[in-house]
Amino acid sequence: MLPENMENASIAIVMTDIIGSTKFVQKHGASVAAQWFSIHDKITMSLIYEYGGQFIDASDGMLCYFASVGDAIAFGFAYKKKLRQKKFPFRSRLGIHWDDMIITKTNQKLVKGGAKRMNIEGIGKNVCARIMSICGPDQILLSYSAHLQFKKRLSHHRHIPKQTMIVLVGLYQFKGVSNPEQVYAIGLTEAQLQPPPDGEKVKRLGGAKKIKMRLKYKSLKEKVEYIFWRIGFAAVVIWIYFLWPLLVDPWAKASWGIDYWFLIPFEWINACLVPLRDFVIWFWENFKKYNL
Numbered sequence: 001m002l003p004e005n006m007e008n009a010s011i012a013i014v015m016t017d018i019i020g021s022t023k024f025v026q027k028h029g030a031s032v033a034a035q036w037f038s039i040h041d042k043i044t045m046s047l048i049y050e051y052g053g054q055f056i057d058a059s060d061g062m063l064c065y066f067a068s069v070g071d072a073i074a075f076g077f078a079y080k081k082k083l084r085q086k087k088f089p090f091r092s093r094l095g096i097h098w099d100d101m102i103i104t105k106t107n108q109k110l111v112k113g114g115a116k117r118m119n120i121e122g123i124g125k126n127v128c129a130r131i132m133s134i135c136g137p138d139q140i141l142l143s144y145s146a147h148l149q150f151k152k153r154l155s156h157h158r159h160i161p162k163q164t165m166i167v168l169v170g171l172y173q174f175k176g177v178s179n180p181e182q183v184y185a186i187g188l189t190e191a192q193l194q195p196p197p198d199g200e201k202v203k204r205l206g207g208a209k210k211i212k213m214r215l216k217y218k219s220l221k222e223k224v225e226y227i228f229w230r231i232g233f234a235a236v237v238i239w240i241y242f243l244w245p246l247l248v249d250p251w252a253k254a255s256w257g258i259d260y261w262f263l264i265p266f267e268w269i270n271a272c273l274v275p276l277r278d279f280v281i282w283f284w285e286n287f288k289k290y291n292l
Contacts, residue, residue: 005105010098012072012146013124014053015132016044016079017061017093024090036089043082051075051159057116061092061132065101065120069142069150072096073186074159076140095132097143099124123177130174131183134196141196142166144182161188169195170207180205190218244270 002008018024018040025033041058048055048064051071056063066072076094083092101122111117127143135141142150147166156162166186173180185193190213198204218226246252248270253259 002102005107007103008100009103010100011065011067011103011120012069012149013097013099013101013120013128014064014066014072014075015061015093015095015128017132019091019093019137021060021090028089039086040083040088043086044079047075047078047082051078054118056118056120063120063125065103068153069096069098069146070153070157070160072146073140073142073150074157076186077160077164080138080140091137093132093135093137094139095128095130095135095141095143096146097124097128097131098146098149099127101125126176127174127181130172130177130199130202131181134172134183134199134202136192136194136196138187138192139194139196140186140192141169142184142186144184147182147184163188165193165213167193167211168207169193169211171205173203173205175201185211189213190222 018037021033021037024036028036041062044062045055048062051066051074053064053066053071053075056065066075073096076096079092079094083090099122101120101124104119104121106115106117106119131141131143150166164186165188166184169183169185171180172183183196185195187193190211193211193213195204195207195209195211240247244266246256246258247263247266250259250267253263
C-alpha cells in the first residue's frame with residue numbers, strides 16, 4: 001500500500017540532454033550560454049505541456065513523462081524540429097522508455113521552499129538515461145518496451161509524420177541494468193536510423209552495422225552523395241575503357257609523356273588478362289565445335 005502522495009503508473013519516460021554543454025559554456029562564456037539555455041528550457045517546457053507531458057526536473061536537459069509513447073514521440077519530433085528552426089548552436093539527445101514507475105508528489109510546503117513538485121522512481125529512469133546517452137544529434141531512440149507500446153496504438157498519431165520509420169538498431173548492455181536492451185530508432189531519413197556506438201555506460205552487443213534504406217528515404221545530402229559517387233564510379237570505368245589501349249602500352253605512354261609509375265599496374269593487369277582472354281576464346285570455340 002503506497003502513501004497518499006505516491007501512485008504507481010505506466011508512463012513514457014523521456015530524457016533529453018544538450019550535447020557538449022560544457023564545451024559550449026567554455027567557448028562562448030557563461031552569459032551567452034545562460035541566455036541560450038534559458039531559451040532552450042522555455043521552448044522545451046512549452047512543448048512538454050503542449051503534448052500532454054509532465055515536467056519533472058532539469059539540468060543540462062529535461063526529465064519528463066507522458067501518458068503514451070505516441071505523445072512522447074510527437075514531443076520528440078517537435079523538440080528536434082524546433083532546435084533546427086530556431087537555429088540553436090547545439091543539438092540534443094533524446095531517449096524514450098515505457099515502464100511502471102512510482103510517481104511521488106512533493107508536499108506543498110517543500111515545493112514553496114524550492115523542492116521539485118513531483119518525482120518519479122524506478123529502474124525505468126536508469127534505462128531511459130542509458131538510452132538517451134547514446135542518442136545521436138538528430139535521433140530519437142526508444143527502448144524495447146516503448147517500441148512495443150507504440151506498436152499497440154489503434155490509430156495514427158496526428159502529430160507524428162506518416163512517413164515515420166522505426167528500426168531495431170541493436171542490442172545494448174546498460175551499466176547497472178541486468179538484462180540487455182533492444183534499442184530502436186525512429187525517424188524520417190536513413191541518417192536518423194543508424195545504430196549508435198558504445199557509450200561510457202553502454203556497450204553494444206550486436207546488430208546491423210549500418211541500416212540501409214531506399215533512395216527516397218535518404219536526406220538531400222545523402223541523395224547527393226549517393227548520386228555523386230555512382231556517377232563518379234561510372235565515369236572512371238568509362239575513361240579506363242577508352243584509355244585502356246594507351247594505359248597498357250609502355251611505348252604509347254612514353255610517346256605521350258605519361259609513363260608515370262602509378263600507371264604501371266595497368267600493364268601487370270593486362271599481362272594477367274591476356275592469357276585469361278585467350279583461354280576463354282579457346283574454350284568457347286571448342287564448346288561450339290564439339291557441342292559440349
